[in-house]
Amino acid sequence: MSGAPPFRSGFAALVGRPNVGKSTLLNALVGEKLSIVTPRPQTTRHRILGIVNLPQAQIAFVDTPGLHREARRALNRAMNRTAASALEDADLVVLVAEALKWEDGDTLALERIVRAHRPAILAVNKVDRVRPRERLLAYLATVSSRHDFLAIVPVSALKADNVDVLRRTIAAHLPESQALFTEGQVTDRGMAFRIGEMIREKLTLELNQEVPYGIAVEVEQLREEDGQLVVEAAIWVDREGQKPIVIGARGARLKRVGRSARLALNGLLGRRVHLNLWVKVRANWADNARALRELGVE
Numbered sequence: 001m002s003g004a005p006p007f008r009s010g011f012a013a014l015v016g017r018p019n020v021g022k023s024t025l026l027n028a029l030v031g032e033k034l035s036i037v038t039p040r041p042q043t044t045r046h047r048i049l050g051i052v053n054l055p056q057a058q059i060a061f062v063d064t065p066g067l068h069r070e071a072r073r074a075l076n077r078a079m080n081r082t083a084a085s086a087l088e089d090a091d092l093v094v095l096v097a098e099a100l101k102w103e104d105g106d107t108l109a110l111e112r113i114v115r116a117h118r119p120a121i122l123a124v125n126k127v128d129r130v131r132p133r134e135r136l137l138a139y140l141a142t143v144s145s146r147h148d149f150l151a152i153v154p155v156s157a158l159k160a161d162n163v164d165v166l167r168r169t170i171a172a173h174l175p176e177s178q179a180l181f182t183e184g185q186v187t188d189r190g191m192a193f194r195i196g197e198m199i200r201e202k203l204t205l206e207l208n209q210e211v212p213y214g215i216a217v218e219v220e221q222l223r224e225e226d227g228q229l230v231v232e233a234a235i236w237v238d239r240e241g242q243k244p245i246v247i248g249a250r251g252a253r254l255k256r257v258g259r260s261a262r263l264a265l266n267g268l269l270g271r272r273v274h275l276n277l278w279v280k281v282r283a284n285w286a287d288n289a290r291a292l293r294e295l296g297v298e
């Protein structure tokens, strides 16, 4: 018997149906905003890596787009593929579900996990919404009969409640291994990507339901000018008719998006940012595999 516990390291994929709080949970687990969050399903389009270092473990969390059954557009099929391959490549899967709500989409995600033979922990999220709290116990009992989970952990990603327990539970089930990433590395995504995602979040929040899923953001240039970081970014829309919606009356909407994105970027980068946004049309980009690749979705 040796004294020290072994060091553990590996990939833990966060999977589940859209909108259960996977991205909020990734940010809470990592303690940094890496993945964008909106009240709308299908906000996450890419695989997002977030690395956490603990004294005896390093966890590489992978946030994924929500798995959904209906996938007619090329964009949605690409998102499903991204989620499925992250799941298959993971050492461990964290199935994220919502307290008191088990839907067909949860069953679909669980089926994927079983088919991929991945060990799974169930994170029951949004427990802050459960009133009275006793209702949670009955729910935990029914979900535990659905699958032989390594553990079931109730959390509130939004309030960072019990997230430390989930982190430790995940770490304890990773394979024995040396750290996979150098200390200090938080993600594998570059700054241009994170800036583009931050702009897309503010845009999605501002647009509500008006331009459903037809938006992509591409950071075209980052440059230094008079001690400021200047960001030139294109907002790609699907159709000519969406351009005036994004721009708004006398440019008011685009101005609001620019302002909130700039504030978020000032916080992210810890410095002043000057942001120029351009709305551009690329017909049916979400149905077009080449356009998706060029916009970095695949």
Ligand code: GDP
Binding pocket: 017, 018, 019, 020, 021, 022, 023, 024, 025, 036, 037, 038, 039, 040, 041, 042, 043, 044, 066, 125, 126, 127, 128, 129, 155, 156, 157, 158, 159
């Ligand atoms: P994803 O699609 O699974 O990545 O879900 P998101 O992280 O984008 O979250 C979807 C919505 O659920 C957002 O409006 C979040 O603020 C909200 N949400 C996420 N976690 C919690 C939670 O623990 N409690 C509550 N009340 N809302 C949450």
Ligand code: MG
Binding pocket: 022, 023, 024, 035, 036, 043, 044, 064, 065, 066
């Ligand atoms: Mg998400």
